[in-house]
Amino acid sequence: MAVVFNPSTQESVDFSKWITDDLTGLYNVVSNTGGWGLANPPVGTATTCTLVITKVDLSTLLPSANVLDQYTKDVWFGAAGGVLPNTVGDQQFVTALEMGYADSKLPSGIYAYNIFGAGDDGGDIYSFSKTGFLLSTGAVECCITKMRNKANIKDCGACFDKNSMASNARLGSVYIQGAKMAFKHGLYDGAASFLKRANEICNKCAPCKC
DSSP states (O other): OOOOOOEEEEEOTTSOEEEEEEOOOBOBTTTBTTSBSTTSOOGGGEEEEEEEEEOBOTTTSSBOSOGGGEEEEEOBTTSTTOOBSOSSOOOEEEETTTTTOTTSOOOSEEEEEEEEEEEEETTEEEEEEEEEEEEEOHHHHHHHHHHHHHOOTTTOSSTTSTTSHHHHHHHHHHHHHHHHHHHHTTOHHHHHHHHHHHHHHHHTOGGGOO
16 A cells, blocks of 8 residues: 555635645545555655745746746654644645745735655655645735725716726636636646736726735
């Protein structure tokens, strides 16, 4: 048997942190044959675990092709600040500031990640890894929400005019939902295109940017 490493990633509510959970769980002969322990190596035998995040290309909103835009962190539970892998629900945090974003916020877009490690189970050396993508929408959603809140529906008069703040806010929300649906179905270019349109709306409203 072998561990089927199953991390999950998300951004924090305030889009200031990258969050990783280890959902691998404990081995169960019926429901989780890829879990840690028993027929597989115990989680405590892991000796390394590294997280590599490829940041967003701010032009395309896709993962950057520039190796200088990669952020690497030792997230092994035996390292300072590391908690992976684990079976107790401890979350691994990486702040936007750590990743090099001076405003402490994750730019909206698609990030790529690779989490990999190795272990020694009584002389049996094993490895585990997972690659994937994270869609960050917090910053642009915050902006569009501010636009919607600023729009006074009672007084705007032309609130259904395509150039009104209310109309732009509604359109921005549609683009964000489109990005989420495209990402869910693995259509990353499409997701990035939707986000770019939402960002264009956001950028026209300087007081609304987050």
